[in-house]
Amino acid sequence: MRCFVGIDLGSTTTKAVVLGEDGSILGRGITNSRSDYDVACGVALAEAIISARFGLIETELRRAGAGASAVWMGELGRRFRERQYRGSLAILSESLLALAARIGPEAEGRLAAARGILGEMEREVPALFAEGASRKSDFFRDLAGSRYVHHAEEAARSGAGGFDALVGLFDKAILQVENRPAGADDFRRHALAALESMDSPPPALRCAVEHAAGLPMEQARSVGTGYGRQTLPFPKDQIRSEILCHGLGAHAMYPGTRTALDIGGQDTKAIQVDADGIVTSFQMNDRCAAGCGRYLGYIADEMNLGLHELGPLACDSRRAVRINSTCTVFAGAELRERLSLGERREDILAGLHRAIILRSMSLLARSGGVSDELTFTGGVARNPAAVGALRELVRENYGEIRINISADSIYTGALGAALFARREDLRAAA
Amino acid sequence: MGARLPQAGGGAGEAIKDDSQLRQKRMLEEYARTLASATRAGGKCVYTFVPGNLTELVRSFGLHLVLPEINALQSAMRGKSRGYIAVAEKLGHSEDVCTYVKCDLGMMKSGNIGPTGEPVPKPDLLLLSYTGCFTFMKWFEILREEYGCPVVMLHVPYQGDGKITESMRRYVVDQLRGEVIPALERISGRAYDEASLSERLARSARAEEDLVWVLESAKRRPSPIDAYFGGVYYIGPIFTAFRGTEEAVDYYAALRSEVAERLAAGKGPVTPDGEMARERFRIVVEGPPNWTSFRQFWKMFSDEGAVVVASTYTKVGGVYDEGFRHDPDRPLESLAEYCMGCYTNINLPGRVEMLSRYVTDYAADGLLVNSIKSCNSFSAGQLMILREVERRTGKPAGFIESDLVDPRYFSASNIKNRLESYFQMIEQKRAGRPA
Numbered sequence: 049m050r051c052f053v054g055i056d057l058g059s060t061t062t063k064a065v066v067l068g069e070d071g072s073i074l075g076r077g078i079t080n081s082r083s084d085y086d087v088a089c090g091v092a093l094a095e096a097i098i099s100a101r102f103g104l105i106e107t108e109l110r111r112a113g114a115g116a117s118a119v120w121m122g123e124l125g126r127r128f129r130e131r132q133y134r135g136s137l138a139i140l141s142e143s144l145l146a147l148a149a150r151i152g153p154e155a156e157g158r159l160a161a162a163r164g165i166l167g168e169m170e171r172e173v174p175a176l177f178a179e180g181a182s183r184k185s186d187f188f189r190d191l192a193g194s195r196y197v198h199h200a201e202e203a204a205r206s207g208a209g210g211f212d213a214l215v216g217l218f219d220k221a222i223l224q225v226e227n228r229p230a231g232a233d234d235f236r237r238h239a240l241a242a243l244e245s246m247d248s249p250p251p252a253l254r255c256a257v258e259h260a261a262g263l264p265m266e267q268a269r270s271v272g273t274g275y276g277r278q279t280l281p282f283p284k285d286q287i288r289s290e291i292l293c294h295g296l297g298a299h300a301m302y303p304g305t306r307t308a309l310d311i312g313g314q315d316t317k318a319i320q321v322d323a324d325g326i327v328t329s330f331q332m333n334d335r336c337a338a339g340c341g342r343y344l345g346y347i348a349d350e351m352n353l354g355l356h357e358l359g360p361l362a363c364d365s366r367r368a369v370r371i372n373s374t375c376t377v378f379a380g381a382e383l384r385e386r387l388s389l390g391e392r393r394e395d396i397l398a399g400l401h402r403a404i405i406l407r408s409m410s411l412l413a414r415s416g417g418v419s420d421e422l423t424f425t426g427g428v429a430r431n432p433a434a435v436g437a438l439r440e441l442v443r444e445n446y447g448e449i450r451i452n453i454s455a456d457s458i459y460t461g462a463l464g465a466a467l468f469a470r471r472e473d474l475r476a477a478a
Numbered sequence: 479m480g481a482r483l484p485q486a487g488g489g490a491g492e493a494i495k496d497d498s499q500l501r502q503k504r505m506l507e508e509y510a511r512t513l514a515s516a517t518r519a520g521g522k523c524v525y526t527f528v529p530g531n532l533t534e535l536v537r538s539f540g541l542h543l544v545l546p547e548i549n550a551l552q553s554a555m556r557g558k559s560r561g562y563i564a565v566a567e568k569l570g571h572s573e574d575v576c577t578y579v580k581c582d583l584g585m586m587k588s589g590n591i592g593p594t595g596e597p598v599p600k601p602d603l604l605l606l607s608y609t610g611c612f613t614f615m616k617w618f619e620i621l622r623e624e625y626g627c628p629v630v631m632l633h634v635p636y637q638g639d640g641k642i643t644e645s646m647r648r649y650v651v652d653q654l655r656g657e658v659i660p661a662l663e664r665i666s667g668r669a670y671d672e673a674s675l676s677e678r679l680a681r682s683a684r685a686e687e688d689l690v691w692v693l694e695s696a697k698r699r700p701s702p703i704d705a706y707f708g709g710v711y712y713i714g715p716i717f718t719a720f721r722g723t724e725e726a727v728d729y730y731a732a733l734r735s736e737v738a739e740r741l742a743a744g745k746g747p748v749t750p751d752g753e754m755a756r757e758r759f760r761i762v763v764e765g766p767p768n769w770t771s772f773r774q775f776w777k778m779f780s781d782e783g784a785v786v787v788a789s790t791y792t793k794v795g796g797v798y799d800e801g802f803r804h805d806p807d808r809p810l811e812s813l814a815e816y817c818m819g820c821y822t823n824i825n826l827p828g829r830v831e832m833l834s835r836y837v838t839d840y841a842a843d844g845l846l847v848n849s850i851k852s853c854n855s856f857s858a859g860q861l862m863i864l865r866e867v868e869r870r871t872g873k874p875a876g877f878i879e880s881d882l883v884d885p886r887y888f889s890a891s892n893i894k895n896r897l898e899s900y901f902q903m904i905e906q907k908r909a910g911r912p913a
Contacts, residue, residue, distance in 0.1 A: 275895070289899035292906055315892075326910075327903045328874060332896060414861055414877075 050268045051100070052473065054466025055089050056293065056459075057081065057274035060313035060341060060427065062088040063462040064096035066265070067470055075100030076459050080187045082226045085279045089272075094230030098128075101235055101260040108259060112252035120253055122179070127242035129186075130177035135238070136188045136225050137173070141166045144221035154213070161209030162217060165199040185354075189222055236261040271469040273461050275314065286469070291319055291330045293464030298423040299325025300467055301460065302452040306419035309408055309438070310460065311428035313341040316408050318415035331415035339407035341427050343376045344434075347400055350380045351393065358397055362433030365398030372403070398433060405437040409445065418442055421450040425460035429453050493750035493773060498733040502714045505729065506552075509719055510596040513542050517599035522665050525601040525621065528795045530608030530634050530817035532658065534678035534722035534804070539666035543719040544598060546617070550581040552593035554769035554883035562588060563884055576613045577852045577884040583620065603665045604629040605658070610636055610823045611855055630661035634817045640828050642818050650814035676806035678722030679813075683803040685716055688730035690798050692737050696787040697840050700757040702740035704747040706786035707776040710767060717795030722804075749780040758783030759901055762836045764829075764860065765848035766791045770885040778894050782901045788836035790829065793821035797832075826859045830866045837871040843904045844873040846897075851881045874907055876900030 051074060052067040062085075064077040077095025081088050102125065109117040148162040149155060172195065175181060185191050196218045204211035231237075239257050243249055272280035273293040280287065290310075298308035299321055308319040316339065320329040333340065348355045369391050371382060379400065386396045412418050422442060428434045435453060442449050454460075495503075517523050523542045526532065536543055553559050562584025563577060569587065571580050585591070585598070592598040604618045606629055615631075622629050632653050635646045659670045692712055696705045703709070712733060720726040740746075746754035750773045761779070763786045768775050779786065796802075797819050805812035817823070824832070837845055845867050849857045861877065868875040878896045881887035 275891075289895070289902045291899040292902050324910075326906050327899075328907070329868070330899065330903070331877065332892075332899075416865070 049263060050266050052466050052469040053093060053096070053267050053270040054293070054462040054464065054469060055092060055270065055272045055274070055280065056290065056461035056465060057085060057089060057272065057276035057280060058312055058461070059275050060345075061458070062092040062274070062276075063459050064089070064092040065459050065462040065466040066093075066096045066100045067466045069268075071467070071470055073463070074103055076456060076462070078458065080189055080226075081276070084227050085276050086281060087227055087229055089280060091230050094234065097265055098235050100265065101239075101263070102128075104260040104263065105253070105256040108256035109250075109252055112256070114250045114252040120249060123246060124239070124242055124249075124253065124257075126177050126179065127245055128238050130173060131238035131241050132234070133177065133188065133191070134173060135234075137166075137169060137192065139225050139228060140192060140218075140221050141170075143224035144217050147217050147220055154210075158209055158213060158217070161200075161203045161214060164208060165196060165203055165214065168199045169195050185356075188225060193218065193222065269469040269473045271465040271472070273465045286472075288465055288468050290461050291317060291332070292327055293461045293468065294425060295319045295321040295327040295330075295464065296325045296467050297460035297462070297464030298425055298452075300463055301454050301456075302421060302423050304421040304450070305423040305452065307412065307415075307417070307422045308460075309412060309422060309424050310426040311341055311404070311408060311424075311434070312426045313345075316340055316411055318408065318411040320416045320419070329416045331411045333407070333411065339404040343379060343404055344400075344428065344431065346376050347379060347383065347397070350383055351397075356430070359401070359431035359433040359435075361394055362397035362401050363436065365392070365394040365433075367395055368398035368402055369395045371396070371399040398437075401431070401433040402437045402441075404428075405434060405441055408438070409441050413445075418446040418449055421452055423452040423454075423457075423460075425454075425457040427458055429457040491751075494748060494752050495750070496736060496748045498729070498736050499708075499711045499748075501729060501732065502711050505715055505720065505725060506718070507594045510592055510594040513544070513599060514596040516542055522602040523599045524603045524605050524662075524665070525618070526605040527608050527611075527614050528717050529610065529820040529822045530632070531717075531721075531795065532605065532607050532632075532654075532813055532817075533719060534675055534682060535654075535658070535813060536605065536662065537719070537722060538671055538674040538678055539662045539668050541603075541662065541666050542599070544601065545718055546582040546621075547578050548718055549585060549592055549598065550578040550883050551769045553581055553585055554885075555772055556593050557770075558585070558593065559770060559883040560885050574852065576617075577882050579613060579617045579620075581883045582617070586621075586624065600625050601627050603627060603661060605632070605661075606630065607632040607634070607658070608817060608820065608822070609633050610820075613855070628661065630658055632658055632817070634823060637818060637823055637825050637828060640825055642815060646818060647811055647814050650817060651810045654810050654813065672809055675809045679804040679809055680806040681724065681727050682716075682722045683805070685721065685726045685730040686796075686798045686803050688734040689713070689716055691734055692730070693788070693792065693799055695737050695741055696785075698741060699760075699841065700744065700746045700754075701760065701785050701787050702737050702745055702747065704749065704754075704776075704779075704786050705792060706763045706767065706789040707749070707772070707779070708747050709786070709789055709792040713792050713795060747785060749776060751777060751780060754780055754783065754785065756783050757785050759844075759904055760785055760787045760840065760842045762787065762833060762840065762842045762845045763789040763791070763848060764833060764845065764863065765850060765857075766794075766853075766882055767848065768880040768888045769883050770881075771888045771890060774890060775880075775888075775893070778897050782898065784897075784901060787840040787842055790821050790833065790836075793832075795820065797821055797824075822856065826863060829859075830863050830870070833863065833867045834870045837867060837873050842873065843908075844900075845871075845875040846900065847875070847877045849877065849879045851879060851887045852884065853882065874900070874903055876903070 050069050054065045056063040062079050062081045066075045068074050075096040076099055077092045079091040106121050144162055148159045183191055200211055200214040203209050239261055243257055271286050271288055272282045273288050273290045277287045294308055294310045298305045310317040316333050318331045319327055322328055344358055345355055348358050369386055521542055523544055524536050525544045528545055528547050559581045563580045565584035565587050566580035590598045604621055606618050618629050693705055695702050715726045715729050746757055761784055802819050847860050847864050849860050864875045878893050
């Protein structure tokens, strides 16, 4: 089937959206950005195509009238991800053990410790992907990394190896996993294996999997965007600025959008669009990336928390602490200072969230203000404390404005890019 | 046309320059040599600034001119400003101080060798003939301490109400007669010669006529010139020590012929990377260019087919395209009007008016503001200007930030990103509503 691809190569994550010929979203994929941009894009696209194939399976299953299709799809999905994880874990193990075995005074002990850790990780895979299990992240690097570090700490405590040396092995070995391009046959292989492991799946599911796996996805046109767009293997006319893509993506998700705010890893964009999603004005942080998504990442590291844990914790604040600096480097010092003064970390975090939204308010003001409706996109739009601060400050400054936030807001840029790809195709055909 | 020379200003490969650029470069180099040798032989030297400069008057006394801003920007184009700024910061000047000032002071403290390699003479007089920029005053205050030389100050009233009144004119002329001319007489040992001044002003007017013709050639499509990146070369002689000289008259006549040829042949501007093939965007620019990455900055435009058809920066040393000419029959009055009419002396509504007119008259696709980090007085109000021009013309505006001569404030990838977004925004608006 013909499809259109949009890829948003961001500083933290790379996103892909696949559209069908009618403009409907077939699939979305995301991966962590890495030094090899081509691989990052390939993986994000492969993930988007996997999600598109899952969508096809679900549609077909429903059409076939198979009962409890959501349950079957849930199980298939979990087992599929488990296979994917196991595949990556095998590459990690091979690479890590080869590194551990390198000649040196402590090679033997290091190798034994690494084997022990990897064995533990192998054993806990079913629990990680069990029904109802919660995972800190779906990126292999994060998920496997947190488990590895956990076991490495235990190994170090029991004297089985030095913690730093063990973590160093992971840091090197993970590159082998991340720089491996997505395999063309991965979906079929993992989906069929997942199916085989299921207990009496309905025949319609097998049919649907076979059909979806065999369906060729012809990429009629692709458009790339994001900070790394110049490195995408696309001709120049297939590269669009992220401003335009976020504007169009926000318009597609919420046609009433007149202002879009995107807070990404290293930049914040305030965009004004007209009724057709055409950008009329924009502002971005120019000289400094203070107050962007990376700021929160740094704070999370400083507090030894997961990025996704920051927002909920800040929401428990009773009285937000006033934080003036949004300098990422200074933030760490400010944080420690406040903690030493006895401030609650929930209150400090609430202050930090407010500080970054205040910076966004300045960009919004400079771009032309906030008009009804405001669509908030980017990774930070998933953070409830940031959303809360935005709502409050928008109300204070602009009155009652409808604020749209989609669960898929992180894909806004990639969606805009895919829509541009489709438009170009339609124009070429006209 | 199209000779090759080693490039300046941060780029790769050899820069392609047209004849007028090469000629201008030779003129400035020759001037630096003459300045060095004449002052060694006892000639006297006056430092002054570009906006509101009284070149004809100063040179009518046989005095030589040094323009510290020009030295600063040329040092930046030759990659020397980073080191000079570091020297000035070591002396205690903060990161936020105007980088022209720091670059100049750093150059002075590093042996005072000018950008072309010639020694820069010490001033015998500091002529502060434009006071719209408060930093100028502080700058000369520092130089006065360093050199122990006198300062003469010409207070130029700001066009707060958007017009030059008779009393303003008289106020400036009185200062010229009462303070500036006596100071120049003292330094030079010569009496004021109005006939000599008038002759110079007549030559200024001829050169100004040709400059305006060249700048207005950008109204044609395709524009034969880039009125910002190319424009800064064109204004070089008339903004510096050459206004009122035969060399300037000849230069502008030759420039006009060169541009007339390009116009007749339907050619676009010459950029450092060659002739621009296709004009895709016509832009009006507000704010000075970045000098440390000048070529790279220009390339960000030329790669996208963007031509700057009008700019306000090329008016900071004199606004001539609204009819003003130096007038030999009213020498001091016309110098007074010149000082008060410079772009930097025009109020915000006047700047909005001028920019809106440029967007319309030059059939531009939009306005781009390059806001200068270390120039608080000139950058203030630029967003308001932008919004108002946008509202009046209906054309999209863009905003970027960089600096004059401090390379630390030119974030190439970010600026490129903004510019690409801006050009694509214009394109998207042009394409209009999707089917």
